[in-house]
Amino acid sequence: MAVVAVELAGRSYEVLVGEDLLDSAAVHARRFIEPYGKRKVPVVADREARHHHGDRLAHSLATSGHEIAWFIVEPGEASKSWVGLQSLVDWLLDQGIARSDHVFALGGGVVGDLAGFACAILKRGCGFVQLPTTLLAQVDSSVGGKTAINTALGKNLVGAFHQPSLVLADLSTLSTLPARELRAGYAEILKYGILGDSVFFEWLEERGDAVLALEPEALEHAVTVSVSAKARIVAEDERETIGARALLNLGHTFGHALEAATGFSDRLLHGEAVALGMVLAARYSARMGFIAHGDAERITGLVDAAGLPAEIAALNLGCDGQSLVGYMLHDKKMDAGTLPFILLHEIGAAYLDRNVKLDDVSAFLDEQLKVH
Ligand SMILES: NC(=O)c1ccc[n+]([C@@H]2O[C@H](COP(=O)([O-])OP(=O)(O)OC[C@H]3O[C@@H](n4cnc5c(N)ncnc54)[C@H](O)[C@@H]3O)[C@@H](O)[C@H]2O)c1
Numbered sequence: 001m002a003v004v005a006v007e008l009a010g011r012s013y014e015v016l017v018g019e020d021l022l023d024s025a026a027v028h029a030r031r032f033i034e035p036y037g038k039r040k041v042p043v044v045a046d047r048e049a050r051h052h053h054g055d056r057l058a059h060s061l062a063t064s065g066h067e068i069a070w071f072i073v074e075p076g077e078a079s080k081s082w083v084g085l086q087s088l089v090d091w092l093l094d095q096g097i098a099r100s101d102h103v104f105a106l107g108g109g110v111v112g113d114l115a116g117f118a119c120a121i122l123k124r125g126c127g128f129v130q131l132p133t134t135l136l137a138q139v140d141s142s143v144g145g146k147t148a149i150n151t152a153l154g155k156n157l158v159g160a161f162h163q164p165s166l167v168l169a170d171l172s173t174l175s176t177l178p179a180r181e182l183r184a185g186y187a188e189i190l191k192y193g194i195l196g197d198s199v200f201f202e203w204l205e206e207r208g209d210a211v212l213a214l215e216p217e218a219l220e221h222a223v224t225v226s227v228s229a230k231a232r233i234v235a236e237d238e239r240e241t242i243g244a245r246a247l248l249n250l251g252h253t254f255g256h257a258l259e260a261a262t263g264f265s266d267r268l269l270h271g272e273a274v275a276l277g278m279v280l281a282a283r284y285s286a287r288m289g290f291i292a293h294g295d296a297e298r299i300t301g302l303v304d305a306a307g308l309p310a311e312i313a314a315l316n317l318g319c320d321g322q323s324l325v326g327y328m329l330h331d332k333k334m335d336a337g338t339l340p341f342i343l344l345h346e347i348g349a350a351y352l353d354r355n356v357k358l359d360d361v362s363a364f365l366d367e368q369l370k371v372h
Pocket of ligand 1: 046047048049052075076077080107108109110111113133134135136137140141142143144145146147148155156173174176177178181270
């Protein structure tokens, strides 16, 4: 098991990464469970995560004499809604949750974001523990304190920064994750190598297959390096005010346009859009002369080898570069009239560029839409 500390003034917490952590959750999370005494411990759970892994958590809590009160969340983005939030908050109030209590969130980013936001506003903020069960949640969404729901106007538009008190990333939960979801989470692992760690990037070129095959040692290494990278960036720029945290958006500006063009549907999962977005950011960086074309193609090769989409032309979007740029302009990350892009000086060295010319991006995308 690896332990990664997220160092934040007054609110530091640990992320534990390892196999079978849910089986010993009562030990690792003892100080958050004990205060429940005879009350049931509230667990907000994705339906699939509850089905596959809920019993292990329940057995562990039973060893310390605790029962669980389950709140089941239906899989899918639609659960991250005002309605979903309202019913969760009402349920938590009904459970008599006090400000000093901790709510447990078992599932992927949907459950983590929803439960985290409910905990941010419940009685002006109660505690929560993340038990992420998707690769994306383990390496990204469960760490860093961003919580949110979606509204009719877009994704993650209403939310709060609210850090968990503990994260248990149980790698054995990934064995039941659909392969496509696993690859989507793997895209975020690639992101950490591409944006800030060329050694890790090279390691992924060698060992990426083993990570995707869930080989324990390789998987633990990849998740731990990723969580450590996120922890470092979050510690430096918790609320995304000085630019460091913005680097985590590598691939997201292009990716957002692709998600919008495919209607935020199953046609393209978020992680898949980020993967292709990173290829586009790398190729655009090469076009601007910032990185070598060969490096952009190494990134493309790694994305492609993982079975992630690497060519925009293959998506048959039926739109042009200008309309993709139009989608980007509606992204909430648009700041003071400029559209910040995360580009690359080299593999492992991303930077925030506020001077990108949108006409040029549009022309670049037109070229990419043709090439295949
Ligand atoms: N807060 C952040 O910093 C942050 C960062 C990135 C993404 N997000 C958010 O995370 C969400 C996406 O998260 P996600 O990719 O984890 O998706 P998700 O929560 O929708 O889970 C994906 C699918 O996997 C299923 N599932 C979960 N665990 C499983 C398991 N162990 N076995 C089998 N099936 C399982 C779910 O039922 C669901 O169908 C988005 O809403 C996104 O906005 C938040």
